[in-house]
Amino acid sequence: xxxxxxxxxxxxxxxxxxxxxxxxxxxxxxxxxxxxxxxxxxxxxxxxxxxxxxxxxxxxxxxxxxxxxxxxxxxxxxxxxxxxxxxxxxxxxxxxxxxxxxxxxxxxxxxxxxxxxxxxxxxxxxxxxxxxxxxxxxxxxxxxxxxxxxxxxxxxxxxxxxxxxxxxxxxxxxxxxxxxxxxxxxxxxxxxxxxxxxxxxxxxxxxxxxxxxxxxxxxxxxxxxxxxxxxxxxxxxxxxxxxxxxxxxxxxxxxxxxxxxxxxxxxxxxxxxxxxxxxxxxxxxxxxxxxxxxxxxxxxxxxxxxxxxxxxxxxxxxxxxxxxxxxxxxxxxxxxxxxxxxxxxxxxxxxxxxxxxxxxxxxxxxxxxxxxxxxxxxxxxxxxxxxxxxxxxxxxxxxxxxxxxxxxxxxxxxxxxxxxxxxxxxxxxxxxxxxxxxxxxxxxxxxxxxxxxxxxxxxxxxxxxxxxxxxxxxxxxxxxxxxxxxxxxxxxxxxxxxxxxxxxxxxxxxxxxxxxxxxxxxxxxxxxxxxxxxxx
Amino acid sequence: xxxxxxxxxxxxxxxxxxxxxxxxxxxxxxxxxxxxxxxxxxxxxxxxxxxxxxxxxxxxxxxxxxxxxxxxxxxxxxxxxxxxxxxxxxxxxxxxxxxxxxxxxxxxxxxxxxxxxxxxxxxxxxxxxxxxxxxxxxxxxxxxxxxxxxxxxxxxxxxxxxxxxxxxxxxxxxxxxxxxxxxxxxxxxxxxxxxxxxxxxxxxxxxxxxxxxxxxxxxxxxxxxxxxxxxxxxxxxxxxxxxxxxxxxxxxxxxxxxxxxxxxxxxxxxxxxxxxxxxxxxxxxxxxxxxxxxxxxxxxxxxxxxxxxxxxxxxxxxxxxxxxxxxxxxxxxxxxxxxxxxxxxxxxxxxxxxxxxxxxxxxxxxxxxxxxxxxxxxxxxxxxxxxxxxxxxx
Numbered sequence: 054x055x056x057x058x059x060x061x062x063x064x065x066x067x068x069x070x071x072x073x074x075x076x077x078x079x080x081x082x083x084x085x086x087x088x089x090x091x092x093x094x095x096x097x098x099x100x101x102x103x104x105x106x107x108x109x110x111x112x113x114x115x116x117x118x119x120x121x122x123x124x125x126x127x128x129x130x131x132x133x134x135x136x137x138x139x140x141x142x143x144x145x146x147x148x149x150x151x152x153x154x155x156x157x158x159x160x161x162x163x164x165x166x167x168x169x170x171x172x173x174x175x176x177x178x179x180x181x182x183x184x185x186x187x188x189x190x191x192x193x194x195x196x197x198x199x200x201x202x203x204x205x206x207x208x209x210x211x212x213x214x215x216x217x218x219x220x221x222x223x224x225x226x227x228x229x230x231x232x233x234x235x236x237x238x239x240x241x242x243x244x245x246x247x248x249x250x251x252x253x254x255x256x257x258x259x260x261x262x263x264x265x266x267x268x269x270x271x272x273x274x275x276x277x278x279x280x281x282x283x284x285x286x287x288x289x290x291x292x293x294x295x296x297x298x299x300x301x302x303x304x305x306x307x308x309x310x311x312x313x314x315x316x317x318x319x320x321x322x323x324x325x326x327x328x329x330x331x332x333x334x335x336x337x338x339x340x341x342x343x344x345x346x347x348x349x350x351x352x353x354x355x356x357x358x359x360x361x362x363x364x365x366x367x368x369x370x371x372x373x374x375x376x377x378x379x380x381x382x383x384x385x386x387x388x389x390x391x392x393x394x395x396x397x398x399x400x401x402x403x404x405x406x407x408x409x410x411x412x413x414x415x416x417x418x419x420x421x422x423x424x425x426x427x428x429x430x431x432x433x434x435x436x437x438x439x440x441x442x443x444x445x446x447x448x449x450x451x452x453x454x455x456x457x458x459x460x461x462x463x464x465x466x467x468x469x470x471x472x473x474x475x476x477x478x479x480x481x482x483x484x485x486x487x488x489x490x491x492x493x494x495x496x497x498x499x500x501x502x503x504x505x506x507x508x509x510x511x512x513x514x515x516x517x518x519x520x521x522x523x524x525x526x527x528x529x530x531x532x533x534x535x536x537x538x539x540x541x542x543x544x545x546x547x548x549x550x551x552x553x554x555x556x557x558x559x560x561x562x563x564x565x566x567x568x569x570x571x572x573x574x575x576x577x578x579x580x581x582x583x584x585x586x587x588x589x
Numbered sequence: 590x591x592x593x594x595x596x597x598x599x600x601x602x603x604x605x606x607x608x609x610x611x612x613x614x615x616x617x618x619x620x621x622x623x624x625x626x627x628x629x630x631x632x633x634x635x636x637x638x639x640x641x642x643x644x645x646x647x648x649x650x651x652x653x654x655x656x657x658x659x660x661x662x663x664x665x666x667x668x669x670x671x672x673x674x675x676x677x678x679x680x681x682x683x684x685x686x687x688x689x690x691x692x693x694x695x696x697x698x699x700x701x702x703x704x705x706x707x708x709x710x711x712x713x714x715x716x717x718x719x720x721x722x723x724x725x726x727x728x729x730x731x732x733x734x735x736x737x738x739x740x741x742x743x744x745x746x747x748x749x750x751x752x753x754x755x756x757x758x759x760x761x762x763x764x765x766x767x768x769x770x771x772x773x774x775x776x777x778x779x780x781x782x783x784x785x786x787x788x789x790x791x792x793x794x795x796x797x798x799x800x801x802x803x804x805x806x807x808x809x810x811x812x813x814x815x816x817x818x819x820x821x822x823x824x825x826x827x828x829x830x831x832x833x834x835x836x837x838x839x840x841x842x843x844x845x846x847x848x849x850x851x852x853x854x855x856x857x858x859x860x861x862x863x864x865x866x867x868x869x870x871x872x873x874x875x876x877x878x879x880x881x882x883x884x885x886x887x888x889x890x891x892x893x894x895x896x897x898x899x900x901x902x903x904x905x906x907x908x909x910x911x912x913x914x915x916x917x918x919x920x921x922x923x924x925x926x927x928x929x930x931x932x933x934x935x936x937x938x939x940x941x942x943x944x945x946x947x948x949x950x951x952x953x954x955x956x957x958x959x960x961x962x963x964x965x966x967x968x969x970x971x972x973x974x975x976x977x978x979x980x981x982x983x
Contacts, residue, residue: 163626292931
């Protein structure tokens with residue numbers, strides 16, 4: 054470093070360093086670079102993307118290793134960063150199939166008429182109510198949409214801008230009308246099972262619909278708070294349609310690559326194999342980072358895309374932080390509850406419940422959620438420090454629509470598995486990992502007996518593996534549970550929800566901040582806008 | 590409506606039972622009850638379109654080149670054997686009749702595909718020439734195989750090496766037991782092929798392609814998907830973006846290749862062709878209209894919806910009903926077709942406007958209605974094709 058001009062006596066090459074090349078870190082980097090800032094992204098692993106990553110773990114087969122579907126990616130992020138130009142290509146998934154234990158099934162189709170016909174097989178009332186439910190979730194998604202795009206106001210000592218936000222928020226709430234407001238309140242407080250019971254009479258509808266309420270959360274469908282998680286999964290927009298899910302070309306790593314490409318096109322630099330040990334703090338300000346290699350890199354601003362625990366308790370020294378914040382972050386609920394099994398398959402499995410064995414061949418998604426009791430039992434088993442012997446599984450076969458991920462005629466299967474308690478009571482995940490993988494494959498094979506013969510390769514990720522490999526505390530996929538006590542102005546901690554930290558020039562942009570987890574780019578964008586506002 | 594030679598295969602797959610008439614044939618609008626996945630198959634895997642309803646003509650004999658050079662605005666003498674040319678043809682007033690693909694299969698044998706019946710026009714123009722024009726529409730079945738995996742798929746099904754088959758080139762090969770002609774052409778702006786088949790072999794070829802195609806995520810697709818991708822490709826559709834001058838009596842509804850952005854295929858310097866003089870004059874004075882691509886400002890549209898308390902709604906299908914286009918409150922043209930592009934994540938349209946408003950980057954105002962109330966939304970003039978992947982020609 055040569056001569057100096059900045060206040061703390063260090064010349065910096067960068068305006069901002071982003072710690073963690075996950076999709077939110079890349080989003081922040083892209084926005085900052087687009088605004089003309091010199092940005093460096095530092096990623097611990099050999100590949101960018103964080104949990105939105107695609108890797109050829111087995112030759113010829115691309116696994117969408119952790120996250121596996123896209124829907125929540127904010128349309129403004131797609132538009133403002135021109136992600137389509139940079140390789141974003143999302144295909145809507147074609148439907149979802151839920152086999153039941155009695156050999157029956159329920160399926161959801163992309164078109165309303167077929168779905169209605171299908172639900173009618175189980176209950177005409179439920180078919181009617183499904184349309185109502187769908188409409189309500191659409192309304193709710195529209196109702197909360199402005200909240201997703203706003204920096205949470207500080208309610209205790211609101212700034213002028215916060216007052217403006219609050220005014221906007223109250224006007225918006227008033228505009229919702231009584232009915233929608235009351236439903237919103239219910240969604241915020243109820244369990245998914247109770248909320249769904251207000252609509253549906255058949256058990257299979259309730260269980261099939263409850264899955265979005267528990268994903269990424271150490272709660273069963275009967276636990277209060279899960280109705281919100283349900284809504285969170287309905288907020289996605291694909292081409293202007295709420296509640297649609299899709300598969301990114303080449304897996305979710307393709308989203309990260311598009312974001313990285315957008316960032317680089319604006320001049321951002323990205324570096325892999327560059328693990329950050331600590332944020333360098335001088336006189337209460339962040340001035341750069343120290344890598345594990347010993348290298349120090351300085352910048353005017355440091356942004357952490359890591360989860361709150363890593364952001365505050367690993368990258369910083371506790372003594373630099375207010376005790377109250379340290380306490381809140383320590384109490385922030387992660388409770389990793391899920392694992393992932395990725396399979397390379399020689400062909401498509403036949404599900405015995407399907408009316409015709411090739412039924413699945415045109416469908417991208419299978420839900421192993423045969424009944425509410427099955428789901429709740431899966432939770433019970435994991436609650437006391439274990440994993441479900443017969444877990445809930447969200448199975449996606451992206452190769453049905455995207456043949457680029459496997460050799461011709463072969464397939465990859467992504468299995469999101471719940472529940473797997475990060476804290477095993479009597480064993481370690483190193484010992485249990487493959488047992489867990491066996492439980493997944495055995496259970497799935499109950500519904501698709503030829504599955505085992507088709508498996509060419511299997512990758513099992515327990516919550517412990519996810520933590521170790523992807524630096525997500527306890528393997529929580531949302532960087533902290535999406536429960537009401539950890540949302541909006543409480544995410545990640547009261548008073549620190551505006552992407553700032555008590556350390557000047559140190560910001561947070563991960564899913565542990567508002568508007569939360571999933572491939573949304575929301576936290577990354579809001580953080581970047583906040584940084585630009587405060588440092589312009 | 591007549592069944593195409595593939596009807597025994599397409600009908601059972603057409604779950605939606607959603608058929609449209611295309612040149613007198615029964616053509617699937619969509620196979621599933623929703624066309625979205627068929628659209629995505631074009632951009633992500635391979636879509637299989639039954640394009641048999643196209644009109645097809647064989648032009649052969651010593652004067653085949655002479656006839657075609659007289660009819661088409663393009664210099665046909667430059668078309669090598671094994672080459673395919675996209676071409677247009679006009680009447681004496683320089684008004685466009687049709688556009689289509691011309692394949693030179695042999696020295697004195699061409700195949701022209703058209704949207705409309707063209708036998709009489711071709712024959713009449715061959716007066717005194719040693720040339721035969723034959724309508725082979727019914728004796729030639731056709732499939733379009735379009736999308737990023739179409740090359741690998743077709744290669745897996747074909748009996749000869751197709752890796753050297755360049756963009757807009759034709760070759761003969763075998764598929765299963767059938768001899769077919771393959772052209773690297775299409776109406777999607779993507780990597781893709783069209784396969785020309787003896788109707789007796791049609792079902793067999795379909796079966797082989799569908800069977801092999803399973804490994805490449807093939808999906809049969811209908812006209813709804815096709816209309817979206819062709820807008821993305823910036824390709825014009827007859828009777829939507831222009832009307833054949835032989836189908837309208839009113840000058841206001843006619844257009845010229847220059848107005849349609851097809852000036853690049855008008856070779857004024859070649860020997861006489863139909864419409865040459867009129868087009869020469871038009872080029873000298875400049876066309877009265879130009880056809881441009883526009884990108885509709887989705888944020889502005891969203892703001893209009895918000896005034897109605899509604900979230901943004903994007904069209905699910907391509908539209909093809911013309912809407913007015915304004916500059917400074919004065920109408921300067923019309924947008925003739927448009928679509929939300931799920932691939933580009935942009936709302937795009939083709940518009941015919943006064944030439945002074947066609948500079949790239951310029952802003953036009955396009956009429957949009959929300960709840961049947963009229964508004965205008967800014968639309969920026971951009972280059973076409975809107976979507977132009979490298980794989981199309983590579």
